[in-house]
Amino acid sequence: MTDSFIETIQKSKNSASGSPVHSTVLSCYETPLVTVDIVLCTVIQNQLKVLLIQRKQPPYEHMWAIPGGFIHVGETLEQAASRRLLEETNVNNIYLEQLGSFGQPDRDPRARVITVAYYALVSAEKLHLEAHANAEDVKWFSVNELPELAFDHHEIVQMALAKLKRHLESSSVAFQLLPEKFTLTELQRVYELVLGKPLDKRNFRKKILASDILKDTGETKMEGYHRPAQLYAFTRRSPVTQAS
Amino acid sequence: MTDSFIETIQKSKNSASGSPVHSTVLSCYETPLVTVDIVLCTVIQNQLKVLLIQRKQPPYEHMWAIPGGFIHVGETLEQAASRRLLEETNVNNIYLEQLGSFGQPDRDPRARVITVAYYALVSAEKLHLEAHANAEDVKWFSVNELPELAFDHHEIVQMALAKLKRHLESSSVAFQLLPEKFTLTELQRVYELVLGKPLDKRNFRKKILASDILKDTGETKMEGYHRPAQLYAFTRRSPVTQAS
DNA sequence: ATAATAGTGTCTGTGAGACAGTATTCT
């Protein structure tokens, strides 16, 4: 894993500098390491949540961090991010969008580490929460109650949330946070959670229905002692990914 | 420079795999290399241009590529990009915006190289063209007449142009392509070149002036045998950098 | 007078936002 690999590199670096080593090897050690880090979001209990992992080693021991890790040989950046999410959540093919790269020289006190950050969206329905229900070191945090984060992860999370907001309005990423069939009220809640503000029901429905990305499934959903709601689905399977 | 360093790494890698080497060293060689690559744009002779450099070594020998290179120790990603632009153009503090990272495993046939791409904008006025006027291996190409590019640089350039288009409409990057004082017609030309379509003069002026990012300098500019034009300047020194 | 570009205003359609009452289901 990431941490132990950095330790090894660090030790090699120290021993290298103390002994006569060919300059090529030295410049190899000066090469920055590359990781991917992922801000995975979902909606649980009417809250927008981010997946965090509690660190077990210094630096930032016991603090929370977003999942991430090194890129394997032959893997694309996106595959590396996807693999880390699979390892952490047991869910495959999670929607990913590249955020950008973070490369402040001092962002990791151990070594020069450049990270390519992604944000990712899953619907709560796809999460097999049992898989990590007992793991005290992997938790979903509401974006309103984030703990202090390790490294520059706070900045990365904030950028992810900002980008998600922008994407929500120009593309159809919201659907990644919902099951295949959903009610308009559920869709509106997702928008409200991400945008952080209430929306007018009539205007929301008018706009969404006019955009023609939804189709009425004909089915309805009963919940509680009141009128049942129509269930809708996306017309496109893959959303319009009009990047940043 | 980039190419020679990759050669050295490659030789070390080959010799390493043939001899008993400690596994740490091996994993070091498997670590991807990181570069920055920059799509530098300007407007010359009423055309949107991109700076390209002709390669002198294989792979892609004699083909054109965008400027780029390794990150030095202690340098941020942006500083590395900025330094490469200074080296290539003799201009400091060129406007930079991160595009994203490109990490296909086979994008460089020699080694695993992940690049963080930037787009950059300079006004032609700042370019000391003499500096490289004789250099046959560094040239400005019109975006309409780009040669075949090395590596995945075609994809990077296309993404840069697309992002520039989007940014043009939501922020005020156009100003980076103009001198401090400019006429509304000059500003409109920049918009037309980047967007690749003609704009209505009255609507353009109405919109730009309403956005309140321009101030009339009171000066005028005479050019040819006709009515002189008002010169404008930005109200903000640094543009609203509402990222992707 | 002519050439050449600078500069200016109206109308129309579209989309966003404010706003309140009826419909349907179950207890």
Place this chain on the structure above:
DNA sequence: AGAATACTGTCTCACAGACACTATTAT
């Protein structure tokens, strides 16, 4: 009947786009 949520339409305002003529300068 009451509770709870689903569902629906109008008006206003701001912005985008189509569109044509006058103003100023030098030759």
